[in-house]
Amino acid sequence: MKISFDKEQFSTRHIGPDEEQIKEMLKVSGAESISQLIEETIPEGIRLEKPLDLPNPLSEVDYISHIKETASKNKVFKSYIGMGYYDTILPHVILRNVMENPGWYTAYTPYQAEIAQGRLEALINFQTMVSDLTGMELANASLLDEGTAAAEAASMLYGRRKGKKRKSANTLFIADSIHPQTLSVLKNRMEPLDITLRVGKPEEADVTDPDLFAMILQYPDTFGSVKDYTSLIDAAHENDVYVTVAADLMALTLLTPPGEMGADVVVGSTQRFGIPMGYGGPHAAYFATREKFKRQIPGRIIGITQDSEGNVAYRMA
Incomplete structure (x- = not known):
């Protein structure tokens, strides 16, 4: 038996409800829209009056560059704490063959x-x-x-x-x-x-x-x-x-x-x-x-x- 794989169907099962499902849920809840549902269930005092001020999204490459730049601002000091905590070296042969295997x-x-x-x-x-x-x-x-x-x-x-x-x-x-x-x-x-x-x-x-x-x-x-x-x-x-x-x-x-x-x-x-x-x-x-x-x-x-x-x-x- 050949098993078909519908990529669209797979993604919709994992990325929230579609338009038809939203309509069905609104019908059950008795609300005309998601906005109305939110207004009726979430107190006005804790709702934001305007959209979140978010920066533009980054690609994976840009984000990796960003976090590397941010991490480079950390100040790295030599540790003298001891007591069960020690600086370590991870040999590359282990890194390659275990951690990256x-x-x-x-x-x-x-x-x-x-x-x-x-x-x-x-x-x-x-x-x-x-x-x-x-x-x-x-x-x-x-x-x-x-x-x-x-x-x-x-x-x-x-x-x-x-x-x-x-x-x-x-x-x-x-x-x-x-x-x-x-x-x-x-x-x-x-x-x-x-x-x-x-x-x-x-x-x-x-x-x-x-x-x-x-x-x-x-x-x-x-x-x-x-x-x-x-x-x-x-x-x-x-x-x-x-x-x-x-x-x-x-x-x-x-x-x-x-x-x-x-x-x-x-x-x-x-x-x-x-x-x-x-x-x-x-x-x-x-x-x-x-x-x-x-x-x-x-x-x-x-x-x-x-x-x-x-x-x-x-x-x-």
Whole structure:
């Protein structure tokens, strides 16, 4: 069967009602014209008395030239903020083969992930990279930013409190060397859950406290210090206390992965992987954890399966 494609019919379905449809709607509403309908429904006090003073429309080429000229007026300064935000360089080989590769960026409609195989393949590559660098068994396909990822970790672990002595625990220990914006998010997000925050030096944390259910550590910390948390994490686990490590993913290409230290959850930002700072973010966060938390992990998880013909297919779990 030959399928005909009427370009006119296609466009009218996407560019508002035509004259006949307008007449039909006016008939139903009881108005003689659109102007009358507006006068009867929109208060006079908020209507403009004259048309908008708009400039002449620009072609695509002229508009690109215009925004480049406008952007050139920005004053660009060197950033010394740190604390999880860093200037980056995006290698052109990645830009050409990933960001500008139609195989990735035109993967069907992004909001219909069940059919966007190219998009799902990109996301599973992301998950695999995060798992490898963090030393964890499972990673999701990103969250909003590092602060909210840390809050999600705390919420997840709060729901998975274990052992009789931790069943009613509601205190979360946070290292005082955590990024300040992450601490700010945690303060807001833990309040409605009635979770008490205790901020202090990691080496002074009392993991035997029966009110403590989890800890959040920064690695490297916001001052740039790198510490081995293995003994602290072991002590926490001996007392049924979970540990989340907020880690710099780029630094994990050289440092010992938190997973090898025994961390239960590792979170952080992927901003350093070539993403501009964008006036503060947010930037895609990562969230990696143990296999035992796969039913509680927030966000999306991309998996590999087979289609009805036995071919490899990607799916969102």
